Amino acid sequence: xxxxxxxxxxxxxxxxxxxxxxxxxxxxxxxxxxxxxxxxxxxxxxxxxxxxxxxxxxxxxxxxxxxxxxxxxxxxxxxxxxxxxxxxxxxxxxxxxxxxxxxxxxxxxxxxxxxxxxxxxxxxxxxxxxxxxxxxxxxxxxxxxxxxxxxxxxxxxxxxxxxxxxxxxxxxxxxxxxxxxxxxxxxxxxxxxxxxxxxxxxxxxxxxxxxxxxxxxxxxxxxxxxxxxxxxxxxxxxxxxxxxxxxxxxxxxxxxxxxxxxxxxxxxxxxxxxxxxxxxxx
Numbered sequence: 001x002x003x004x005x006x007x008x009x010x011x012x013x014x015x016x017x018x019x020x021x022x023x024x025x026x027x028x029x030x031x032x033x034x035x036x037x038x039x040x041x042x043x044x045x046x047x048x049x050x051x052x053x054x055x056x057x058x059x060x061x062x063x064x065x066x067x068x069x070x071x072x073x074x075x076x077x078x079x080x081x082x083x084x085x086x087x088x089x090x091x092x093x094x095x096x097x098x099x100x101x102x103x104x105x106x107x108x109x110x111x112x113x114x115x116x117x118x119x120x121x122x123x124x125x126x127x128x129x130x131x132x133x134x135x136x137x138x139x140x141x142x143x144x145x146x147x148x149x150x151x152x153x154x155x156x157x158x159x160x161x162x163x164x165x166x167x168x169x170x171x172x173x174x175x176x177x178x179x180x181x182x183x184x185x186x187x188x189x190x191x192x193x194x195x196x197x198x199x200x201x202x203x204x205x206x207x208x209x210x211x212x213x214x215x216x217x218x219x220x221x222x223x224x225x226x227x228x229x230x231x232x233x234x235x236x237x238x239x240x241x242x243x244x245x246x247x248x249x250x251x252x253x254x255x256x257x258x259x260x261x262x263x264x265x266x267x268x269x270x271x272x273x274x275x276x277x278x279x280x281x282x
Contacts, residue, residue, distance in 0.1 A: 046103035049076045052085060054111040059089040071111065087111035120173060122147045124159060126182040131161035143182070150178075165274065187212055189230075189275040193268040195245065195257035197224055208245075208257065210272045212279075215247070217255070226255075230276050238262070238269045245269060 052061045053072040061073045064083050068075050071087060078101045088094040095111040124133045126143040133140045136156055140147055143159065150173045157180060160166040164184035171180065192209040197217065206219030216227035228249055235248040243262040247255040259265045 046080055047077045048080060048101040048103050049074060049106040050078055050083065050099055050101055051106050052087060052109045052111060054087055054113060056089045056092060056113040059087050059113060062086040085109055087113065089113055120150045120152060120175060121177045122150045122173060123179040126159060126184060128161045128164060128184045131159050131182065134158040187275055187278050189271060191268050191271045193259060193264050195259045198256040198258060212275065230279060236269055236272055238266050240266060
């Protein structure tokens, strides 16, 4: 405490006044300011960074749909949360994902660009234009027809045109292009049926085999076996109720056969007759 002594003259009387100055101490808030709320501190926006790398040379980087340059590339000042990232280069399959940016951190993205998968396609043509094409029972159009994006694996192909036997096959589709050429005008015959050759006395078991080259009977008895060209057949008929087949050659010789299945005999006879008719027409 500092003591100050002043001499004051008043009305001819002198006296001493002592003034005391209080010592400085901690400043206490006044009653008016004691209840005031503190002023909040304003924080800068919370952001993070994104770093994109790739093995592909000169691949372009897009963040939020905006081009930011070529990889490797770092983008700062991104708001926290998800950001679409796309990395692309001509001739390669683009890489894309949504990267999550964390405040104050660097989110790293490693983009892997690969060669695109070759398009899987199937092209079907035929020697008779306008044939109907079905893949797995679904109509695809008329020949010539080309189908893109066929699923890899086995598929059932059917091609048909009026006046010709339907073409049917199971084909395997892999990567790349596949072409199937259907030849309706080409005569095909590859049929056989188990039969018994009826003799005057008894019979012998064997098999009738039909090909474009002709008809032949195969049996263990060499003397009974024979062959004849298709144009050498005069008549080939089936008695469905008796389950029998009659073959008459040009020149008058005849053969009679029986089979366990009348349907098998009839199917064999129809295939042979169809081939004979086409050969005659050609």
